Amino acid sequence: MTHAISVDDVSFAYDDQPVLRDVTLSIDEGEFLGLIGPNGSGKTTLLKIMLGLRSPDTGRAELFGTPAKEFSDGTRLGYVSQHATDAEEMMPVTVREVVRMGRFPHAGIGRLSDDDRTKVDEALETVEITDLADRRLNHLSGGQRQRTYIARALASEADLLALDEPTVGVDADSVEAFYELLEALNARGITIVLIEHDIATVADHASTMACLDCELYEHCETREFLESDALERAFSSARLVGSTELAAGD
Ligand code: ADP
Incomplete structure (x- = not known):
């Protein structure tokens, strides 16, 4: 496979x-x-290497069997980064305009067909932001913006979504709804890789978990992960509890 x-x-x-x-x-x-x-355990750096946005010093990263740096079909990838650095957020673009950008690689800039427009509408509907379509992106809450970026990825027909702490600053009810959306997208076959600081929330929704602290401590089914001592090992690093305790625990 x-x-x-x-x-x-x-x-x-x-x-x-x-x-x-x-x-x-x-x-x-x-x-x-x-x-x-x-x-600071290297999660964002690893995600960027996975997506070909950074090169590793040694070792290899592949996307769908192609070296990540050479992977050229950007339409298959949706990356929702941790910080709102996208230029669109500074510009007075609407939600619909951002989502339409997901069709540009398929149709050409400003040359959307009726079928492309339908795909944009469907993406807005899937993430339940149709009513926000004409609002400016920079007037939205954090959660609504994350949904907009996911809709752009869906319009682009991405089959891999990579999200870096997408719910920081999002209220608890919206976090639950957001994860339910991710589960629904995953059930449609979209691969999801998500960095999350809230372990309980991610454990409720992810099919597998992995723990990183410079080294990878574990990567397995969520239930098996929670029963393992991976969390204990990764989170008992010298940086967190002091080198004396780490030495005592060795
Ligand atoms: P995480 O996502 O787990 O918080 P990061 O991959 O963002 O970890 O960062 C890992 C470490 O690398 C941190 O100590 C961070 O300060 C450092 N770091 C991240 N980006 C840069 C950069 N562009 N230049 C120098 N150091 C960086």
């Missing part, structure tokens, strides 16, 4: 600071992976 993502023996350092060490994991098509780990 072709994996959606495959990372083999990847190591990475920013200047002299090692961030990832010998990380190997494969994500199956259709998997819903929750990636957790302490702050």
Whole structure:
């Protein structure tokens, strides 16, 4: 079977600071992976390497069987990054205009057919933001913006969604609804890789979990993960509890 993502023996350092060490994991098509780990443990860096946005110092990353850096079919990928840095957020674009961008690689900029417009409408409907279509993106709440980016990925017909802490600053009710949306998309066959700090929430929805702290501690079915000692091992690092306790625990 072709994996959606495959990372083999990847190591990475920013200047002299090692961030990832010998990380190997494969994500199956259709998997819903929750990636957790302490702050600064390399999760965002690993996600960027998986998507070909960064090159590892050593090791290999593949997307759908192609070296991630050479993967050219951007329509298959939807990346919702942690910080709202997208240029659209600074510009007075509407939700519908952002979602329409998902069709541009298929249709050409400004050349959408009736079929393209239908796909845009369907994407808005799927993430339940049809009523926001004419609102400006920079007037929306964090949760509504995340839905807009997911709708853009759906319009683009992405089959892999990568989300980096998408619910930071989103209220509890909206978080639950957001995860239910992700589960519904996953049930349609979309592979999901999600970085999340709230372990309980991700454990309620993800099919598999992995824990990272420079090294990968575990990657398995969610139930098995929760029964393992991966969390204890990853979160008892020297940075969190002090080197004396780590030494005592070794
Ligand atoms: P996480 O997503 O788990 O919080 P990151 O991958 O964002 O971790 O960061 C891992 C480490 O690398 C952190 O110590 C962070 O400060 C550092 N780091 C992240 N991005 C950069 C960068 N562009 N330049 C230098 N250091 C960075």
